[in-house]
Amino acid sequence: MKRYLKYIWLMLPILVLAACVEEYSLEGNPPTEAEANFGFQPTATSDNILQFTADNDFFIMNWDLGNGATGTGKTVTGTYPLAGTYTVTLTVFNNAGNVSFSREIEIAETDPLLLDKPLFNALTGGAAATEGKTWKIDASRPGHFGVGPNPSAAGDFPEWYAAQANEKEGSGMYTDRYTFFLDGFNFNMETNGFVYLNAAQGSSFPGAFDPGVGDLSAPYEAPDNLKWSIIEPEGAYPELTISPGGFLGYFAGGRTYQIINIEENELFLRMVDQANTELAWYIRLIPEDFDPGEEPEPEPEPIDPTVFALQSLIGDGTKAWRLKPAAGAFGVGPGPGSDAFFPNGNDISEDRACLFNDLFIFSEGGQFSYDPQGDIFAESYMGTGSEGCQPASNLVGTPGEAWGPGTHSFSLTEATATETAKITVTGTGAFIVLPKAFNGGEYGAGPPEANRSVTYDVIGYVNEGGQEELTITININEADGIFWSFVLIPDND
Numbered sequence: 001m002k003r004y005l006k007y008i009w010l011m012l013p014i015l016v017l018a019a020c021v022e023e024y025s026l027e028g029n030p031p032t033e034a035e036a037n038f039g040f041q042p043t044a045t046s047d048n049i050l051q052f053t054a055d056n057d058f059f060i061m062n063w064d065l066g067n068g069a070t071g072t073g074k075t076v077t078g079t080y081p082l083a084g085t086y087t088v089t090l091t092v093f094n095n096a097g098n099v100s101f102s103r104e105i106e107i108a109e110t111d112p113l114l115l116d117k118p119l120f121n122a123l124t125g126g127a128a129a130t131e132g133k134t135w136k137i138d139a140s141r142p143g144h145f146g147v148g149p150n151p152s153a154a155g156d157f158p159e160w161y162a163a164q165a166n167e168k169e170g171s172g173m174y175t176d177r178y179t180f181f182l183d184g185f186n187f188n189m190e191t192n193g194f195v196y197l198n199a200a201q202g203s204s205f206p207g208a209f210d211p212g213v214g215d216l217s218a219p220y221e222a223p224d225n226l227k228w229s230i231i232e233p234e235g236a237y238p239e240l241t242i243s244p245g246g247f248l249g250y251f252a253g254g255r256t257y258q259i260i261n262i263e264e265n266e267l268f269l270r271m272v273d274q275a276n277t278e279l280a281w282y283i284r285l286i287p288e289d290f291d292p293g294e295e296p297e298p299e300p301e302p303i304d305p306t307v308f309a310l311q312s313l314i315g316d317g318t319k320a321w322r323l324k325p326a327a328g329a330f331g332v333g334p335g336p337g338s339d340a341f342f343p344n345g346n347d348i349s350e351d352r353a354c355l356f357n358d359l360f361i362f363s364e365g366g367q368f369s370y371d372p373q374g375d376i377f378a379e380s381y382m383g384t385g386s387e388g389c390q391p392a393s394n395l396v397g398t399p400g401e402a403w404g405p406g407t408h409s410f411s412l413t414e415a416t417a418t419e420t421a422k423i424t425v426t427g428t429g430a431f432i433v434l435p436k437a438f439n440g441g442e443y444g445a446g447p448p449e450a451n452r453s454v455t456y457d458v459i460g461y462v463n464e465g466g467q468e469e470l471t472i473t474i475n476i477n478e479a480d481g482i483f484w485s486f487v488l489i490p491d492n493d
Contacts, residue, residue: 030097031058037101038090048080048111052088060093066105068229068241080107081114082185115182119230119238122262124182132181132188134288135267137249139174140165141284141292142334142481143341145250149444150272150280153379156237156260157332157341158282159442162480164334171196171211177288178248180228189222189246197251200275205251215250222246230259238262240269249283261344265290268344308421308461308470310412318363320371320491323356323433324469325349329487330356330433336459336473337485352377354389359491360432368410368425376404381436381445399446402429421458423472432456432472433486440478459485 035056043049054061054074063071065078066086080086089102115127125133138144142165146158153159168174173196179188194217195205202208205218223245232238237258242248247255253274261268265286273279286292313319323329327347331339339345349356355377361369372392378384382400395404408427415421425432429448436443438454460471473485 028094028096031056031092031094031099033099033101036090036092036099038088038103040088040105043077046111046114048107048109048114049077050080050105051075051077052090054090054092056092058092058094060098062091064089064091067231069231079114080105081111083107083110119232119259119262120182122264123228123230123240123267124180127182129182132179132186134177134179135248135285136177136288137173138266138284138286138292139169141340143282144284145173146282147273148280148282150278151380152280153381153436153442153444155332155342156258156270156280156282159332159341159482162334162341162477162482164480168196168213170217171213171215172217173249176249178285185227185229187226187228187242187246189226189242191220191222193221194218195220195247195251196249198253198273198275198281200273201251201253237270249285250281252279252281265292308458309414312461312463312470313412313423314362314364315490318361320359320361321470321488322359322491323349324487324489325356326487332482332484334481334483336457336475336483337471338483339485341482352389355433358433360488362410366409366411367407368427368430369405369407370431371405379436381443383446400435400448401446402448403431403435403446404429406430415458421461422455423458424453424455426453427451430454433488434484437474437476437484439474440476442476460487 038052038054040050040052043051052063052075057074061073063076065071065076066088067078067080069078078088084107086105086107087102088105089100091098091100112127123133143158143162145168146162148157148159172191172194175192176195177190181187197205197208197216197218199215202216202218205220208216208218211217226246227243229241230238237260240257240259242255244255248257248269252271254271257269257271259267260270267285269283269285271281273281326349327345328339330348332342333340354375357373359371359373361371363369374392375389376392376395377388378390378394379387382395382403383398384390384394384400392404395401406427406429408425408430410423410425413422413424423432428450429435430452431437431454435448438452454474456472456474458470459473460469462469468490470488471485472488473483475481475483
């Protein structure tokens with residue numbers, strides 16, 4: 001039986017967004033509310049999934065679907081799992097201005113099938129979890145809190161600073177609890193009296209004080225009747241939003257979080273600093289009753305010099321190496337060989353194929369060459385103007401030109417009973433796998449330092465049954481211990 005849908009027409013004031021249309025000549029007449037009218041109808045999937053269609057075409061058409069989601073274009077689809085009334089707004093632009101038109105959509109019944117989603121179940125425990133699912137900050141794990149650039153450079157992780165285990169003890173961050181309920185999308189925040197916040201937000205919290213671990217803490221009791229919502233933008237991370245008065249872990253001015261990773265026992269979030277939008281903060285949460293253990297990262301065992309020596313690196317005179325196309329072959333974490341910060345166990349070889357085909361060639365006489373095989377994985381610090389896979393020729397004439405194909409020098413320090421083997425490449429722009437990483441830091445922008453030497457520790461080497469792998473690592477933050485690690489295999493193509 002079809003569910004009953006009704007709507008009420010509403011008209012809102014004209015909203016002038018001059019910044020969006022300043023490149024157009026303001027001549028002629030702006031659109032009218034009538035021209036911004038739209039219709040809707042339920043889809044075959046569910047009466048709670050509606051398709052909205054504008055009556056007319058405009059060069060910009062922006063939708064607010066009233067459920068936390070947005071859209072663009074003449075036709076969009078909105079999903080409404082819960083019964084209720086939602087205000088849907090279409091804003092249209094022509095070369096003389098813009099106008100918004102709204103109508104209220106009433107969803108008569110809740111559709112339980114739309115609530116049975118893996119994302120919702122992981123966050124809330126699902127329909128069977130009548131008491132919800134409670135999360136806490138993963139205090140015992142390095143990297144549970146930190147900051148990096150916005151937009152992200154090397155990946156979505158706390159690239160610039162990552163807190164060590166229990167480093168923020170006493171701030172209030174570790175005693176707070178956050179419960180998500182599937183029923184009614186309710187959210188409960190237990191602060192245990194005080195919370196942790198960015199120093200720039202102190203004026204909004206009476207009684208804010210220095211907790212002795214950086215930034216500020218403040219007395220705070222969260223309001224009742226808080227809600228949560230999730231939208232899933234196409235081609236982007238899902239976005240979790242907490243209603244005003246609530247937040248998670250650390251308050252930096254916003255209540256919307258990108259979900260970088262969610263599993264049964266982990267929720268890893270990214271949020272943009274509202275006082276400085278060039279910063280992105282990260283928090284990692286675990287269920288309240290989950291014990292992650294506190295096993296330390298194992299120290300790498302020194303490589304036997306009889307196993308990995310110069311001949312292993314250069315073969316019969318010249319040997320090319322490339323990244324192994326597998327999970328764990330490229331990543332960054334709090335210890336050698338770890339990729340806990342990024343990509344956290346995911347195989348990114350297909351997403352970054354242009355990185356995994358790069359060749360790093362070692363030859364007798366100490367010659368080292370880099371051959372990107374025609375393409376590179378560019379990031380903002382390289383100066384190409386866009387990120388992602390692109391022709392290596394795009395580096396020409398940029399501050400990152402020296403990171404392109406070239407020939408440099410190398411040396412190998414073989415392992416001893418107490419030290420791992422080390423590979424050092426030297427030259428302007430010389431690197432293995434990741435151009436930006438050097439000992440103790442990362443480049444924020446090109447050009448690279450002239451004739452710089454970069455040293456990588458060899459933490460693993462296997463050559464058995466025709467399978468050969470070389471694992472190297474580099475520490476980019478000596479104070480906090482942040483390591484990039486790479487697994488290389490010979491190029492046999």
